[in-house]
Amino acid sequence: MQSLSNRKKILEQEPMNFWERIYLPAIFKGLAITLRHFFMKKNTIRYPEETREYSKNFRGMHSLKRDELGRERCTACGLCALSCPAEAITMIAAERQKGEENLYREEKYAAVYEINMLRCIFCGLCEEACPKEAIYLDGPHVPPEYLRKDFIYGKDKLVEQPFINLEELSLNK
Amino acid sequence: MEFAFIIEKFILIIVVFVITLVIAMYSTLAERKVAGFMQDRLGPDRAGIFGILQPLCDGGKFFFKEEIIPAGAHRPLFILGPTLAIITACIGSAVIPWGQALTIGDRVVELQVADVNVGILYIFGVVALGVYGIMLGGWASNNKFSLMGAVRAASQSISYELAMGLSIIALLMVTQSLSLKEIVAQQEGFVNWNIWAQPLGFLIFLICAFAETNRVPFDLPECETELVGGYHTEYSSMKLGLYMFSEYINMFVSSALMAAIYFGGYNFPFMYDLGLSANWITIIGVFVFFIKIIAFIFFFMWIRWTLPRFRYDQLMNLGWKMLIPLALANIALTGVFIILKDKFF
Amino acid sequence: MTVFYFVAFLSLFFAVMTIISKNPVHSVLYLVVTFFTFSIHYILLNAQFLAVVNFIIYMGAIMVLFLFVLMLLNMNEDSEPLKSIFVKAMGVIAGMCFIIILAASFKVLQTSPPLEIINPEIGLVGNLGKVLFKEFLLPFEISSILLLTAMVGAVLLGKKDKKKA
Ligand code: SF4
Ligand code: SF4
Numbered sequence: 001m002q003s004l005s006n007r008k009k010i011l012e013q014e015p016m017n018f019w020e021r022i023y024l025p026a027i028f029k030g031l032a033i034t035l036r037h038f039f040m041k042k043n044t045i046r047y048p049e050e051t052r053e054y055s056k057n058f059r060g061m062h063s064l065k066r067d068e069l070g071r072e073r074c075t076a077c078g079l080c081a082l083s084c085p086a087e088a089i090t091m092i093a094a095e096r097q098k099g100e101e102n103l104y105r106e107e108k109y110a111a112v113y114e115i116n117m118l119r120c121i122f123c124g125l126c127e128e129a130c131p132k133e134a135i136y137l138d139g140p141h142v143p144p145e146y147l148r149k150d151f152i153y154g155k156d157k158l159v160e161q162p163f164i165n166l167e168e169l170s171l172n173k
Numbered sequence: 174m175e176f177a178f179i180i181e182k183f184i185l186i187i188v189v190f191v192i193t194l195v196i197a198m199y200s201t202l203a204e205r206k207v208a209g210f211m212q213d214r215l216g217p218d219r220a221g222i223f224g225i226l227q228p229l230c231d232g233g234k235f236f237f238k239e240e241i242i243p244a245g246a247h248r249p250l251f252i253l254g255p256t257l258a259i260i261t262a263c264i265g266s267a268v269i270p271w272g273q274a275l276t277i278g279d280r281v282v283e284l285q286v287a288d289v290n291v292g293i294l295y296i297f298g299v300v301a302l303g304v305y306g307i308m309l310g311g312w313a314s315n316n317k318f319s320l321m322g323a324v325r326a327a328s329q330s331i332s333y334e335l336a337m338g339l340s341i342i343a344l345l346m347v348t349q350s351l352s353l354k355e356i357v358a359q360q361e362g363f364v365n366w367n368i369w370a371q372p373l374g375f376l377i378f379l380i381c382a383f384a385e386t387n388r389v390p391f392d393l394p395e396c397e398t399e400l401v402g403g404y405h406t407e408y409s410s411m412k413l414g415l416y417m418f419s420e421y422i423n424m425f426v427s428s429a430l431m432a433a434i435y436f437g438g439y440n441f442p443f444m445y446d447l448g449l450s451a452n453w454i455t456i457i458g459v460f461v462f463f464i465k466i467i468a469f470i471f472f473f474m475w476i477r478w479t480l481p482r483f484r485y486d487q488l489m490n491l492g493w494k495m496l497i498p499l500a501l502a503n504i505a506l507t508g509v510f511i512i513l514k515d516k517f518f
Numbered sequence: 519m520t521v522f523y524f525v526a527f528l529s530l531f532f533a534v535m536t537i538i539s540k541n542p543v544h545s546v547l548y549l550v551v552t553f554f555t556f557s558i559h560y561i562l563l564n565a566q567f568l569a570v571v572n573f574i575i576y577m578g579a580i581m582v583l584f585l586f587v588l589m590l591l592n593m594n595e596d597s598e599p600l601k602s603i604f605v606k607a608m609g610v611i612a613g614m615c616f617i618i619i620l621a622a623s624f625k626v627l628q629t630s631p632p633l634e635i636i637n638p639e640i641g642l643v644g645n646l647g648k649v650l651f652k653e654f655l656l657p658f659e660i661s662s663i664l665l666l667t668a669m670v671g672a673v674l675l676g677k678k679d680k681k682k683a
Contacts, residue, residue: 035211
């Protein structure tokens, strides 16, 4: 066929010479290479004991944040669920009752907040959508489970642990 | 045959059997370790320190897995296949001389199960029988891929048996004996090792040994990329385990054979110059023999993780058009050398 | 002697099984076992070399090839062509003739005097080789030519006919 670009190069394959044809030198070369690798430093990172260094913007498990008084920040606006391309988030909103001000920052809060970790693609759009800075993907990997239902994370797993002792807080008041 | 003799042989058989099985078990681990190390990984190292309990875990897994016999399979032969494979693999080690005689009290204990005067041929026969295990298993599975694997195994083993036999003939011309015990005893010291007399024959034998044990680069009977799993595609649980085990035992036996007939077996350099008693020489000899065997097993694995697999026509070309003529030439050359040596020295 | 009778019984039994089993693969396997018992006979006769060679060549190579071909042919009862009554009748007549000849041969049967093994080493390779290359050199070489002819013939048949294809 005529070459259109004129850049075609025809590769000439020379017939193998005697040493190439008996293969043995090539085999020994290969053996030397594998033997060298045998004594090289190993790249294995033995995972649970050692971990690879993660990038700073690694997106792992979600956590629902609390404010500086230990109150949940989420106001159940549903923007995260709306922005989620994988439709992994569902929630049920509830109104804050009298006396719960130390638990929830806003008047409306999420009574149920669930993320299906099997659907989630860890894109981080929920994090970006949240107006209250309530959700961040700053956790580690999602651990494996035996059952699918165990991958639907409720508030018990998502809300971060209060860093201020709540009883102490109420005593101070 | 007195009673003590029977007891002695019985103990020897048990010991050889156990050693064979343990080495085969640890070859499975070593294989994965070597693979790992050559690919800059660590290999399995979770079960016990350095993974030494891994073979036990694997064995346990094999025993407890569900056993499936396909509905269309030929049941008796399906079961006979792996049985035959493991039996033929195990009986091969009977004629290998593990060491010189031990003197315990006034008894002289030979460290060889049976000194058959056609020892080498016995091993050949056993190897030839080994292919039945694969063929029966492959055919009885009632599966195209298995059948193809079986057919490949059969033609491969017959083709390479020829070259192997011819390379052995040249060796026999040098040793003048078919008995393994005598062949090993002749190679005293270091310069008498048969490898110096028969380098070409050893090369041919080595290549054929790879082909006979179905190891890479000749593992076409079980080649995963073309035949799923080859002859053991339909096998599960311990039957599959037996096939794999027989492969490793075959590797062990052929390593032992090569070490014995080409690399002096239990002989080591300066063995009589160190002023040791006969029993100590024997014990060190056994030790040295096992080091040689393990070196060969390592070589098998080393090759496996270095070379790619042959194509089937290349395999046949190599066997029939390269190795057999080479082996014939080797016989002729050996004959000429022997005559020249008789004439002039 | 009891060992001999036992092994002889086994070889006859498996030989019969070879003939009467329906499945060709079974037939071949019984034949393999028959050859194995032959090997044992050789060992009993103190001919280890013959035994091992029988083992390697017959069991290890020839029967593997038989099995090889049978596995590829996939023969079973359905593909068996129905034999006409004529063929069956012929078979019966031929079988009868064979039995008559066998029976007749018993009449001229004599027990030979028990064989004295003069040299117990007679079956070993060295002695065998000497006999073959000294006393029986000519027949030995002729048989090798025969084998060569067969080989050449096989290669010729196996070659593709270039003109037709
Ligand atoms: S990370 Fe992406 S996929 Fe996962 S819950 Fe948030 S928005 Fe949905
Ligand atoms: S996490 Fe943020 S975006 Fe989602 S419902 Fe709560 S406040 Fe709204």
